[in-house]
Structure formats: structure tokens, C-alpha cells
Amino acid sequence: xxxxxxxxxxxxxxxxxxxxxxxxxxxxxxxxxxxxxxxxxxxxxxxxxxxxxxxxxxxxxxxxxxxxxxxxxxxxxxxxxxxxxxxxxxxxxxxxxxxxxxxxxxxxxxxxxxxxxxxxxxxxxxxxxxxxxxxxxxxxxxxxxxxxxxxxxxxxxxxxxxxxxxxxxxxxxxxxxxxxxxxxxxxxxxxxxxxxxxxxxxxxxxxxxxxxxxxxxxxxxxxxxxxxxxxxxxxxxxxxxxxxxxxxxxxxxxxxx
Numbered sequence: 006x007x008x009x010x011x012x013x014x015x016x017x018x019x020x021x022x023x024x025x026x027x028x029x030x031x032x033x034x035x036x037x038x039x040x041x042x043x044x045x046x047x048x049x050x051x052x053x054x055x056x057x058x059x060x061x062x063x064x065x066x067x068x069x070x071x072x073x074x075x076x077x078x079x080x081x082x083x084x085x086x087x088x089x090x091x092x093x094x095x096x097x098x099x100x101x102x103x104x105x106x107x108x109x110x111x112x113x114x115x116x117x118x119x120x121x122x123x124x125x126x127x128x129x130x131x132x133x134x135x136x137x138x139x140x141x142x143x144x145x146x147x148x149x150x151x152x153x154x155x156x157x158x159x160x161x162x163x164x165x166x167x168x169x170x171x172x173x174x175x176x177x178x179x180x181x182x183x184x185x186x187x188x189x190x191x192x193x194x195x196x197x198x199x200x201x202x203x204x205x206x207x208x209x210x211x212x213x214x215x216x217x218x219x220x221x222x223x224x225x226x227x228x229x230x231x232x233x234x235x236x237x238x239x240x241x242x243x244x245x246x247x248x249x250x251x252x253x254x255x256x257x258x259x260x261x262x
Contacts, residue, residue, distance in 0.1 A: 119192040127184045134182050141178045178239040185232035191224045200225040201256040202233045208247035210238040229257045
């Protein structure tokens with residue numbers, strides 16, 4: 006609805022202020038209307054808050070089958086204890102050395118005895134050599150004396166005869182000979198044998214070009230040649246001059262006693 010109000014200087018009214026009684030009556034009417042509305046709502050079943058209904062709880066059940074209780078096993082009967090039989094433990098056999106100490110000691114003892122015998126043989130050979138040289142010198146001196154005596158007798162018997170030729174000595178005498186060393190390998194193997202050496206005696210009485218003849222054991226070749234080179238001889242005299250003597254032989258005897 007539209008209301009049109011015409012303003013006119015003649016129709017304009019001056020508003021009046023409401024009185025205090027009127028204001029009180031309006032407030033009282035509003036309070037009564039409010040209480041009446043609340044009472045009517047209560048009577049119609051309205052509530053300010055809606056109480057939620059409780060949801061019923063459901064219980065679920067389940068059938069569980071338990072296994073039967075285990076039956077206890079019967080107690081074992083006591084068994085008599087039998088001690089185990091002793092087991093033989095193999096004892097490790099010590100490995101023997103490659104060379105038996107007793108065999109080694111026997112070898113050393115044999116070698117020492119062989120060296121001792123060689124030394125004794127050297128001494129005996131040297132004594133025999135000295136005795137032979139002495140005997141040869143004595144024989145040579147006797148021959149010289151006899152030849153001089155015969156020459157004196159011939160000179161007395163034939164004073165007018167021609168002078169006798171110069172004395173020729175065809176003998177060469179050994180002055181020193183040393184025995185060879187016995188090879189240790191031959192001693193260890195108990196090897197014995199002979200070794201013949203051939204050489205030339207020069208004008209100084211020394212040995213030249215020694216060589217070993219057939220039949221000599223290889224272990225005896227070296228000591229035989231070394232011993233032959235140490236030989237010394239009285240030179241051979243022919244017509245008053247020293248001459249060499251070829252094809253002189255000497256045999257070395259290697260024996261283990």
C-alpha cells in the first residue's frame with residue numbers, strides 16, 4: 006500500500022513526544038506476548054534441543070573349537086649306561102730323515118779310519134822310499150868304488166894303455182815320492198784299485214807329460230797325476246851329460262785296510 010502524504014504548510018503538524026505511560030504499556034505488552042508464545046510452544050511438544058537417541062550396541066559371538074589337551078607321554082624306563090668302547094687313535098709315525106744318523110756316523114768313522122790309514126801308508130811309503138834311496142845310494146857308491154878299483158888295477162897293469170873312457174851311469178834314482186790322497190768318494194763307496202801312470206824324467210830329474218794308462222778307476226786319475234808330478238829323480242848321466250828318460254811307469258795301489 007502506498008500512502009501519499011501531501012506536504013503543505015497548512016497541513017504540517019508538529020510531532021509530540023510520547024509520554025512515559027505509553028512506553029511502559031508497550032513494554033509490558035511485548036513481555037506478555039513473548040511469554041505466551043513460549044508457553045504455546047511447550048504445549049505443542051517443541052523443545053529447544055533434540056536429544057539424540059542412543060544407537061543400540063550389537064555383540065557378535067563366535068564359536069571356537071579348542072584342540073584336545075595333550076596326553077602326557079609315559080616316562081621312559083631307565084636304561085643301564087654302558088661306557089663306550091675305547092677307540093684306538095692312530096699315532097702319527099715320525100718321518101725318518103733321509104740319512105740315518107747311525108749310518109752317517111758309521112760313514113764318518115770309516116772316513117776317519119781311512120784317512121788315518123792313508124796317513125799311515127804315507128808315512129810307511131816315505132820311510133820305505135827313504136830306505137830305498139839310502140840303499141840305492143849305497144849300492145851306487147859301492148859300484149863306483151868297485152869301478153874305480155878296477156880302473157886303478159887296470160891302470161897299474163897297463164900303464165901305457167890309453168886312458169879309460171868317462172864313466173857312464175845309466176841309472177836314475179828316485180829321490181822323493183809322495184803317496185796320493187785317497188779320494189773321499191772312493192772311501193765312502195769302499196772302492197779299491199790300482200792306477201798306473203807313465204811319464205818322462207827330464208834332465209833336471211822332474212816328471213814331464215804324465216798320463217794315466219788303461220784300467221784306472223776315474224776316481225783315482227786325478228790324485229795319481231797330482232802325486233806323479235811331485236816325484237823327483239836323480240838325472241840319468243850318459244857320457245857325463247844328463248839325458249831324459251822316457252816311458253817311466255809308476256803304479257799306485259789304493260787299498261782300504
